[in-house]
Amino acid sequence: MHVLRPQFRIEESRALAFAAERGFGVIVAADECGPRGSHVPFVIARRETGVIVQIHLTARNPLVELADGVRRFLLIVSGDDAYVSNDWYASRDNVSTWLYEAVHLSGVAHLREHDENRSHGDALLAVSEARLPKQPWDLAQMEPTKRETMLASIRIIDLVVDQIEGQSKLNQHKRDEDHVAVAEQLARAEKTGSRRLAEKMRALRPQLRYEP
Numbered sequence: 001m002h003v004l005r006p007q008f009r010i011e012e013s014r015a016l017a018f019a020a021e022r023g024f025g026v027i028v029a030a031d032e033c034g035p036r037g038s039h040v041p042f043v044i045a046r047r048e049t050g051v052i053v054q055i056h057l058t059a060r061n062p063l064v065e066l067a068d069g070v071r072r073f074l075l076i077v078s079g080d081d082a083y084v085s086n087d088w089y090a091s092r093d094n095v096s097t098w099l100y101e102a103v104h105l106s107g108v109a110h111l112r113e114h115d116e117n118r119s120h121g122d123a124l125l126a127v128s129e130a131r132l133p134k135q136p137w138d139l140a141q142m143e144p145t146k147r148e149t150m151l152a153s154i155r156i157i158d159l160v161v162d163q164i165e166g167q168s169k170l171n172q173h174k175r176d177e178d179h180v181a182v183a184e185q186l187a188r189a190e191k192t193g194s195r196r197l198a199e200k201m202r203a204l205r206p207q208l209r210y211e212p
Contacts, residue, residue, distance in 0.1 A: 001102070001104040001165040001167060005172070010168050016044060016105075018077070018079065019044060019103045020044045022079060023042060024041050025039070025040065026040070026075070026078075027157075028074045029071055029074070037063075038061060041055070042054060043120075049160055050160060051160075051161040052158050054123070055157050056121075056124070057155055058154060058155075059154060064155045064157070066109070067109035067110060067111040069108060069109075069110045069111075072107065072108055073107065073159050074104060076103075077104075078100070079100065079101035080193055082098065084098070084171070084185075088182050088185045089174070089181055089182060094178065098169075099169055100167075101168045105159065106161070106163045107160045107162040108162070109160075110159075117155075118139065118151055122139060
């Protein structure tokens, strides 16, 4: 990651916390044909070997064969982003830009054995379900044959992280009056990322009934 300015850099421990809270990103590696990527949920753990990002892929995903214990993988974790118009600033002649937060975690990828699939599934569900205001669901509630078939169809990859890069580009380098002006414009936005996704889903099937 090219950090545009020193004041945009996210300190490593905070970058890890940001990634863990997001829990979803893009995993990328390259083979002889070029880069390959997949969108994946993940969990972050600290072990004796250091920071581990654990993901799962379908067994037929080309990235599985690339996790050979030698090749490097990159996990890209993005947060919210927003376009800032030139005329939102208090002062003249600023440049329109994008504000965003993102973290890159990279290191060597290792393929795990099938007998670790269940523990990964349990860990991922525990983290993901905890984000929802309901009683957590877990794999024990799934019909056993269907559960084992599902678990057998995936492969687990450990990314042993040796490089943590984060950037929070929030106009830290701008004058106070410009910072305030842009922040106020963004605060007036009515739609969050979640609401935008919900609107797109409703547009795909407008004939269904939705809660107002």
